[in-house]
Amino acid sequence: MQDLGIRVLIEGNNLYRLMGGLLITIRIAIISAIISILFGIPFGIVMTSKNKLVRFVCRTYLEAVRIIPVMVWLFIFYFGVPKLTGIHIAGDVVSVIVFSIWGTAEMGDLVRGAVTSLPKHQKESGKAIGLTNLQIYSYIIIPQSIRRLLPGTINLVTRMIKTTSLVVLIGVVEVLKVGQQVIESFVLQSPSASFWVYGFIFFLYFIICYPISLFARKLELRWKE
Amino acid sequence: MKKFSKFVPLAIALVLIVGALTACVSQSSNTKSSIDRIKEYGKVRIGVFSDKPPFGYVDSNGEVQGYDVYLARRIAKDLLGDESKVEFVFVEAANRVEYLQSDKVDIILANFTVTDERKKLVDFALPYMKVSLGVVSPNDNVITDVSQLKGKKLIVNKGTTADIFFTKNYPDIELLKYDQNTEAFQALLDGRGDALAHDNTMLFAWAREHEGYTVGITSLGGQDTIAPAVKKGNTELLNWLNEELKELGKENFMHKNYEETLRPFYGDSINPDDIVIEPGT
Numbered sequence: 001m002q003d004l005g006i007r008v009l010i011e012g013n014n015l016y017r018l019m020g021g022l023l024i025t026i027r028i029a030i031i032s033a034i035i036s037i038l039f040g041i042p043f044g045i046v047m048t049s050k051n052k053l054v055r056f057v058c059r060t061y062l063e064a065v066r067i068i069p070v071m072v073w074l075f076i077f078y079f080g081v082p083k084l085t086g087i088h089i090a091g092d093v094v095s096v097i098v099f100s101i102w103g104t105a106e107m108g109d110l111v112r113g114a115v116t117s118l119p120k121h122q123k124e125s126g127k128a129i130g131l132t133n134l135q136i137y138s139y140i141i142i143p144q145s146i147r148r149l150l151p152g153t154i155n156l157v158t159r160m161i162k163t164t165s166l167v168v169l170i171g172v173v174e175v176l177k178v179g180q181q182v183i184e185s186f187v188l189q190s191p192s193a194s195f196w197v198y199g200f201i202f203f204l205y206f207i208i209c210y211p212i213s214l215f216a217r218k219l220e221l222r223w224k225e
Numbered sequence: 226m227k228k229f230s231k232f233v234p235l236a237i238a239l240v241l242i243v244g245a246l247t248a249c250v251s252q253s254s255n256t257k258s259s260i261d262r263i264k265e266y267g268k269v270r271i272g273v274f275s276d277k278p279p280f281g282y283v284d285s286n287g288e289v290q291g292y293d294v295y296l297a298r299r300i301a302k303d304l305l306g307d308e309s310k311v312e313f314v315f316v317e318a319a320n321r322v323e324y325l326q327s328d329k330v331d332i333i334l335a336n337f338t339v340t341d342e343r344k345k346l347v348d349f350a351l352p353y354m355k356v357s358l359g360v361v362s363p364n365d366n367v368i369t370d371v372s373q374l375k376g377k378k379l380i381v382n383k384g385t386t387a388d389i390f391f392t393k394n395y396p397d398i399e400l401l402k403y404d405q406n407t408e409a410f411q412a413l414l415d416g417r418g419d420a421l422a423h424d425n426t427m428l429f430a431w432a433r434e435h436e437g438y439t440v441g442i443t444s445l446g447g448q449d450t451i452a453p454a455v456k457k458g459n460t461e462l463l464n465w466l467n468e469e470l471k472e473l474g475k476e477n478f479m480h481k482n483y484e485e486t487l488r489p490f491y492g493d494s495i496n497p498d499d500i501v502i503e504p505g506t
Contacts, residue, residue, distance in 0.1 A: 011285045082329070083327050088329065171314060177276075
């Protein structure tokens with residue numbers, strides 16, 4: 001029986017289905033990550049504002065996203081919104097929306113951290129030589145904070161890729177769910193199926209996430225020079 | 226599943242609150258009859274499991290199969306005239322009620338056990354299956370009565386009906402609890418426990434694949450029934466479904482379903498009447 005385990009992966013369309021699931025995982029994660037970074041950077045800069053009201057609104061948004069689990073957000077958008085408005089949003093679109101809301105908040109906080117961690121004199125020097133606020137940000141603050149941002153951003157992106165496994169609860173069949181379907185349909189014939197299927201999925205997640213870390217390390221090295 | 230299961234109640238609570246706040250607003254829009262809406266859409270949306278063989282699962286070719294699915298296809302045929310006019314929506318145990326309440330499926334056919342709590346949330350049609358607990362044990366030390374379990378180790382899955390039943394009714398039996406089916410059955414094979422309690426249907430299928438093990442107790446505790454469910458208040462579809470199920474009961478459809486989908490899993494040693502209910506009979 002043991003020898004059957006690995007065969008589960010290539011039986012019928014299983015491999016093709018697993019890859020299809022992986023594609024859905026990657027698509028949701030990458031689109032959300034791009035949106036998060038695009039919106040997160042301006043949001044982070046807004047968060048450094050001295051205006052109390054602006055800071056309060058940003059803080060509320062950030063804390064709401066942090067306190068309420070991603071799964072609950074998925075439920076609210078997928079099951080709650082149709083009840084409220086009668087508008088049905090497709091599961092994968094809901095996933096992208098929720099992951100972007102979550103990512104933008106987290107990314108914003110990373111940016112805020114990176115910007116405020118820069119020594120105060122950087123900004124003051126800019127002002128002293130007569131640069132406008134926009135110039136200060138685009139020539140001094142943002143280029144320097146991007147370097148400090150990188151590790152946190154990579155961490156966020158890989159976390160997003162892994163958290164996509166939650167979207168199955170709103171009916172999006174991603175790689176992990178396909179894996180479970182495969183395992184369960186072989187649970188009687190081949191008890192070791194779970195080892196091979198989960199092992200393979202581990203490998204898939206690894207080959208997505210590892211190049212991202214590798215790329216980040218390279219980038220960091222280059223910027224050091 | 227385990228790690229998010231603690232969030233599920235919170236999620237459901239929030240959605241319920243939102244739903245309750247707006248129940249009065251959305252009521253007015255549904256003037257069209259529910260069956261007309263299905264016909265207009267051209268497909269009946271049925272929620273099934275995708276990883277619970279032999280009831281609802283996806284085979285190696287990516288086709289959805291099983292006892293629930295077989296019935297779903299027949300319902301589509303009788304409602305819309307074609308077996309293929311069904312849209313299968315894959316649901317999880319934790320979100321079946323939500324799918325009905327938010328109008329994302331018309332019918333749930335996902336091994337939905339009828340309970341009093343669920344009756345408050347959805348409307349159940351006539352049952353088409355029954356399930357109770359069973360106990361499987363090795364042939365050389367077969368357990369045929371609960372009294373034989375005293376002082377022995379019984380394997381159960383955490384949080385299942387088996388766990389709840391034995392904790393409540395037989396607190397003196399020592400329980401070995403596992404999260405996953407695979408772990409629990411492996412523990413029995415390794416001899417870490419003397420017997421294993423689970424849904425009898427699951428045990429029949431397992432015992433067939435593993436020589437030297439018998440389901441000594443085939444039905445224990447209260448018997449639960451499994452029925453299709455529709456959204457609460459959708460009486461039109463509910464009535465249609467009940468009529469349909471009665472017709473199917475007359476032609477012994479569920480036994481035919483058993484032969485097609487369950488016998489390959491359970492083998493010949495099981496009496497179909499232990500599992501199958503012909504609705505309305």
